Amino acid sequence: AQSVTQLGSHVSVSEGALVLLRCNYSSSVPPYLFWYVQYPNQGLQLLLKYTTGATLVKGINGFEAEFKKSETSFHLTKPSAHMSDAAEYFCAVSDRGSSASKIIFGSGTRLSIRP
Amino acid sequence: DGGITQSPKYLFRKEGQNVTLSCEQNLNHDAMYWYRQDPGQGLRLIYYSQIVNDFQKGDIAEGYSVSREKKESFPLTVTSAQKNPTAFYLCASSIDGTKPQHFGDGTRLSIL
Numbered sequence: 283a284q285s286v287t288q289l290g291s292h293v294s295v296s297e298g299a300l301v302l303l304r305c306n307y308s309s310s311v312p313p314y315l316f317w318y319v320q321y322p323n324q325g326l327q328l329l330l331k332y333t334t335g336a337t338l339v340k341g342i343n344g345f346e347a348e349f350k351k352s353e354t355s356f357h358l359t360k361p362s363a364h365m366s367d368a369a370e371y372f373c374a375v376s377d378r379g380s381s382a383s384k385i386i387f388g389s390g391t392r393l394s395i396r397p
Numbered sequence: 398d399g400g401i402t403q404s405p406k407y408l409f410r411k412e413g414q415n416v417t418l419s420c421e422q423n424l425n426h427d428a429m430y431w432y433r434q435d436p437g438q439g440l441r442l443i444y445y446s447q448i449v450n451d452f453q454k455g456d457i458a459e460g461y462s463v464s465r466e467k468k469e470s471f472p473l474t475v476t477s478a479q480k481n482p483t484a485f486y487l488c489a490s491s492i493d494g495t496k497p498q499h500f501g502d503g504t505r506l507s508i509l
Binding site for chain 2: 376384
């Protein structure tokens with residue numbers, strides 16, 4: 283069965299500092315991996331996705347994530363935090379080629395930015 | 398522009414009342430989903446549908462019902478059997494179950 287673990291329900295960084303949000307997954311087959319962002323009282327918006335090919339994936343708003351099969355990780359990073367990055371971030375996994383038709387979401391990490 | 402529309406944005410339910418949340422998409426997606434989000438928690442899957450006239454229970458289907466009579470529509474009914482319905486409800490759609498999901502802006506349901 284698939285699962286996603288996001289380490290740290292709340293992360294706080296200073297403006298301009300590195301952002302690192304951790305995600306580890308469990309999947310019996312090669313996964314598709316996603317990061318979503320949610321602003322207050324809104325739906326989720328796709329930041330980036332990994333399906334096949336290059337393991338370093340670039341997304342919107344300057345975020346990127348690296349798929350590391352050996353570590354079963356898909357951590358999200360941004361070199362320099364901006365106040366507008368304050369939001370909830372969700373990591374998600376789905377089975378590649380599965381008929382299960384579901385994406386499994388992590389419990390989320392709330393990112394706060396200190397001025 | 399293509400997207401998902403959820404309505405209403407805010408909804409209030411009286412005790413013993415059923416309420417229906419609307420979800421419409423014009424993305425021509427086959428799969429649609431309903432999630433419940435509680436403060437400090439992630440998304441919990443209520444129901445999902447891979448194709449018209451077919452749907453499956455998710456992890457917390459008790460007290461909820463859905464229909465999928467049209468490809469673009471997937472309404473969720475919160476029945477009186479759902480004893481703790483106060484939450485933020487999110488609808489999503491995707492081309493298929495492995496592809497990224499597109500989300501609506503949610504409906505916040507409260508009890509009067």
